[in-house]
Amino acid sequence: MKYPSFDHFFMTLGNRHRVRMLQLLNIEGPQSVNSIAKALDMEQSAVSHSLKHLLQCHFVTVKQDGKERIYAINQDTVAPLFRQIRRHIEKYCVEGCEHYWETEKEAHYDYQR
Template sequence: MEPLLTELERLFSALSDRTRLSITLLLLEKGELTVDEISKDLKKSQSLISHHLSCLRNCGIVKVRKDGKYSLYSIASDNVAELIKVAMRIIKDYSESILGCEVLNEEKHVVKS
């Protein structure tokens, strides 16, 4: 059970970063994109986007395909896309509870202090 928990924790940790989650949602929405296209859409530097894409690739969340001199990034599998879609359904059903969770609000406050 412990290795599974560690892997789940790392998966959700990879997706919990705002930029990485934004990249994932953008790729789900638009399909294959270059680093340049992602950086323009998210208004972030190419080096920052490359760093986050490296993490997402290493975790198996996104894949890359070479097309001439371009690297095109996309969601790695239907399983990853389904995970995000299920999360979106959960948010739709429990948005108020998630946003109002006092424990998470306290943890966020503690981390920033």
């Protein structure tokens, strides 16, 4: 018998680009690879590589649309995770944790602001 390992899924979320991509997909809705790359000022191949990780963990889904592939967030489970982390941060890490914080510009796609 085998069991899943949590750390792999958390590790996939433990990356600034991937989190920003999820936040983008959540706020702006499903979109293509190029669209994501443009919005987040990333290389196409970097976006593609990152999406592969997110896809493997089922944090996003894809569907083909002509030449494009439209990626969508798996809101069902990603949203609760983000909500939980946000709750944790607000409860425990607001004061005395300045070094964890980022500027407004960098945080443009922070979730549910």
